[in-house]
Amino acid sequence: MTTPIERLSNLVVGAVESVSPVEVRVLLDLDAPHTTALNTGTPAAFPRLNGYLLIPNEAGATVAYITWIGIEQSPYPKRSGFKDFGLIDLPFPLRKMSVSPVGTLTSRRDRASGTTKYELSRGVIAFPSVGDQVLMPTPEQVEAIVGARDTDKRVRIGSSPMASNAAIMVDPDKLFGRHLAVLGNTGSGKSCTVAGLIRWSMQAAEKAIQGAGKNGAPNARFIVLDPNGEYAKAFADQVDKLRLFRVPPVTVGERPLDVPAWLWNGHEWTAVAHAQPAAQRPLLMQGLRELKSGQMEGVPREAMIRRYLVSYSTRISAMLNTGTQTFAGGARQRFECARLLETIASDCTQFAGEVEQPNSTELATIATTTTAVVNSRRSGSYFNDFAIADLESVRDALNTLVQTLPDMGSAAPISEDAPLFFNVNMLAEHLERVATEQGGNLAGFISTLGLRIRGMLADQRLGAVIGHDPPTSFDTWLKDYVGDNGASNGPLAVVDLSLVPSEVVHIVVSVLARLVFEALQRYHRSHDQSLPTVLVLEEAHTFVRRGKDDEGPATTPTQLCREAFERIAREGRKFGLGLVLSSQRPSELSPTVLAQCNTFLLHRIVNDADQNLVACLVPDNVGGLLRELPSLPSRQAILLGWATPIPVLVEVDELPEEQRPRSADPDFWDVWTLAKERGVDWSAIAKDWSGQNEP
Numbered sequence: 001m002t003t004p005i006e007r008l009s010n011l012v013v014g015a016v017e018s019v020s021p022v023e024v025r026v027l028l029d030l031d032a033p034h035t036t037a038l039n040t041g042t043p044a045a046f047p048r049l050n051g052y053l054l055i056p057n058e059a060g061a062t063v064a065y066i067t068w069i070g071i072e073q074s075p076y077p078k079r080s081g082f083k084d085f086g087l088i089d090l091p092f093p094l095r096k097m098s099v100s101p102v103g104t105l106t107s108r109r110d111r112a113s114g115t116t117k118y119e120l121s122r123g124v125i126a127f128p129s130v131g132d133q134v135l136m137p138t139p140e141q142v143e144a145i146v147g148a149r150d151t152d153k154r155v156r157i158g159s160s161p162m163a164s165n166a167a168i169m170v171d172p173d174k175l176f177g178r179h180l181a182v183l184g185n186t187g188s189g190k191s192c193t194v195a196g197l198i199r200w201s202m203q204a205a206e207k208a209i210q211g212a213g214k215n216g217a218p219n220a221r222f223i224v225l226d227p228n229g230e231y232a233k234a235f236a237d238q239v240d241k242l243r244l245f246r247v248p249p250v251t252v253g254e255r256p257l258d259v260p261a262w263l264w265n266g267h268e269w270t271a272v273a274h275a276q277p278a279a280q281r282p283l284l285m286q287g288l289r290e291l292k293s294g295q296m297e298g299v300p301r302e303a304m305i306r307r308y309l310v311s312y313s314t315r316i317s318a319m320l321n322t323g324t325q326t327f328a329g330g331a332r333q334r335f336e337c338a339r340l341l342e343t344i345a346s347d348c349t350q351f352a353g354e355v356e357q358p359n360s361t362e363l364a365t366i367a368t369t370t371t372a373v374v375n376s377r378r379s380g381s382y383f384n385d386f387a388i389a390d391l392e393s394v395r396d397a398l399n400t401l402v403q404t405l406p407d408m409g410s411a412a413p414i415s416e417d418a419p420l421f422f423n424v425n426m427l428a429e430h431l432e433r434v435a436t437e438q439g440g441n442l443a444g445f446i447s448t449l450g451l452r453i454r455g456m457l458a459d460q461r462l463g464a465v466i467g468h469d470p471p472t473s474f475d476t477w478l479k480d481y482v483g484d485n486g487a488s489n490g491p492l493a494v495v496d497l498s499l500v501p502s503e504v505v506h507i508v509v510s511v512l513a514r515l516v517f518e519a520l521q522r523y524h525r526s527h528d529q530s531l532p533t534v535l536v537l538e539e540a541h542t543f544v545r546r547g548k549d550d551e552g553p554a555t556t557p558t559q560l561c562r563e564a565f566e567r568i569a570r571e572g573r574k575f576g577l578g579l580v581l582s583s584q585r586p587s588e589l590s591p592t593v594l595a596q597c598n599t600f601l602l603h604r605i606v607n608d609a610d611q612n613l614v615a616c617l618v619p620d621n622v623g624g625l626l627r628e629l630p631s632l633p634s635r636q637a638i639l640l641g642w643a644t645p646i647p648v649l650v651e652v653d654e655l656p657e658e659q660r661p662r663s664a665d666p667d668f669w670d671v672w673t674l675a676k677e678r679g680v681d682w683s684a685i686a687k688d689w690s691g692q693n694e695p
């Protein structure tokens with residue numbers, strides 16, 4: 001009986017000629033096959049560039065892939081020692097190859113089935129030596145090299161053109177568990193690959209469930225952040241599995257995108273408000289804490305009201321300090337005074353309805369007297385001087401009432417980051433109160449912030465996204481976006497960001513990413529195991545942009561967004577959160593995030609900077625494989641990293657037209673030649689743009 005390795009000797013195609021750590025040169029036998037090899041049992045293509053060869057050694061065989069094939073003119077015949085001067089050396093063409101060792105193939109005889117099993121392991125145990133024989137792998141060996149036979153690799157993503165179209169399988173635990181980057185030029189097939197990965201993973205999971213005799217749908221969680229709005233089309237056939245979120249107005253089968261402003265944490269508010277660290281930030285945080293706690297059960301409404309009343313009283317005092325006998329400011333000051341009194345009156349009327357007796361009556365009385373004071377000074381749209389005594393009496397009434405209301409200090413402290421509902425419309429006004437109470441001069445900041453918040457909420461598209469009315473409860477939000485118990489509402493959430501106004505898309509994405517991360521972190525804390533979830537980010541270079549090293553804490557939404565993803569990249573794995581990043585500009589991506597990606601699917605990359613960057617990410621000995629990157633056809637990609645023992649070229653399985661993401665390629669010709677209709681209604685667009693549309 002021949003040993004497996006002995007049988008291999010029929011497959012010899014050449015011998016090792018020279019060895020260096022980076023390159024092994026092989027001299028092919030004169031009778032080695034050229035294009036089609038018959039010596040493997042079945043006709044197989046003779047290995048081409050990036051194909052595999054084996055160099056047997058004591059541990060099994062070293063797997064090497066071909067980086068160069070050529071013909072060198074050498075003197076013939078090869079002679080050792082002396083030179084026969086009677087012979088004329090004619091140049092003779094010899095076929096040679098450069099190969100790079102990438103792994104080790106070992107064989108194991110399976111007694112039960114009587115077959116030989118091959119296993120590929122990462123790394124080269126022994127470098128070949130000069131004179132070692134070089135073999136062509138048999139089809140089974142090729143399959144073992146690319147991992148087609150691996151039973152614990154569960155999802156087929158394509159085939160290997162370099163290994164007689166053997167199936168390329170991946171293990172989702174490895175692929176998603178340690179973050180995946182799909183890189184390549186526009187149109188190289190990234191989106192199709194990502195859509196395929198999701199679809200094929202779910203199909204494989206369904207099959208495995210059936211195979212195990214169970215019923216039920218996969219308990220999977222994919223969240224796709226889709227800035228181009230491509231993925232809805234790719235999963236249009238999966239209505240029962242898909243939750244599609246779009247900027248309102250939405251149609252049947254779509255849900256309104258909802259990233260409420262009350263869910264933003266202190267950090268996110270600071271970035272949106274451009275709050276300066278010294279005075280503005282603490283003020284903003286205090287305001288948020290108070291508003292959030294105001295809605296908490298157990299904190300009496302009286303405590304909030306007390307705070308308002310204190311602030312009114314302080315503001316009146318501040319005004320009084322500027323006058324003498326009568327409050328004789330300019331017209332503007334008188335107007336402001338009237339405005340303040342009117343606010344007091346209307347708030348007190350409102351508060352009166354919210355509290356018990358006798359405070360209710362007290363508040364109503366203050367409202368009445370204050371209204372009377374304003375009205376007594378009104379003359380048309382102007383105001384006469386206010387009497388100091390009048391203002392003092394309002395202030396004193398406020399102060400008296402404050403004595404009877406409970407102090408806020410006793411309430412449990414609430415973090416500004418807590419996801420508690422509050423009325424965002426009240427933020428600017430509330431900050432104004434806090435500011436006057438503290439006596440700081442932050443009027444400029446508050447009014448700009450107020451304007452910005454009001455502007456955002458008034459914006460037809462944005463207002464609907466950040467101020468959804470009625471507010472969604474937090475647990476419903478989590479069910480919607482992260483997925484319900486047992487993924488009963490479907491394994492896939494696609495968040496279409498294409499209509500989110502560009503000035504806020506970063507904050508929306510960073511809030512979404514942070515909430516998903518923190519939700520899984522909390523899940524892990526309470527269950528002591530992780531809830532496997534995949535977060536897909538398309539066009540990653542716009543959201544996790546490379547930053548400067550010396551940047552301090554994030555102050556803009558763009559930085560915030562990067563921080564959120566850097567955190568997921570660093571820590572997500574612990575909580576079962578896997579990232580899939582897709583980008584056409586890897587050189588613009590944050591190095592922190594890229595460095596944490598353990599698996600890469602590299603599509604065609606033409607740009608120099610991007611190629612260089614990618615070359616730095618991979619181990620030295622596969623550098624040659626990457627030289628092929630600029631010439632990869634679409635659908636082909638190089639898979640390397642954690643999910644595969646050695647880098648392999650994959651031809652990604654073909655997705656039928658209706659399962660592909662909507663291509664961004666514009667169809668000029670079809671529109672020009674009337675093959676596709678393309679009507680224009682600018683007046684509708686103009687209306688929508690200028691916000692005149694009926695909501």
Ligand SMILES: Nc1ncnc2c1ncn2[C@@H]1O[C@H](COP(=O)(O)OP(=O)(O)O)[C@@H](O)[C@H]1O
Pocket residue numbers: 184185186187188189190191192193196634635652653654655656660661662663664
């Ligand atoms: N796996 C695939 N199956 C079918 N067609 C593909 C596949 N990959 C790429 N393509 C073709 O390439 C085009 C561009 O792919 P796409 O995924 O949109 O590229 P990218 O996201 O990199 O810009 C698609 O419209 C499709 O025609």
Ligand SMILES: [Mg+2]
Pocket residue numbers: 187190191192
């Ligand atoms: Mg794309």
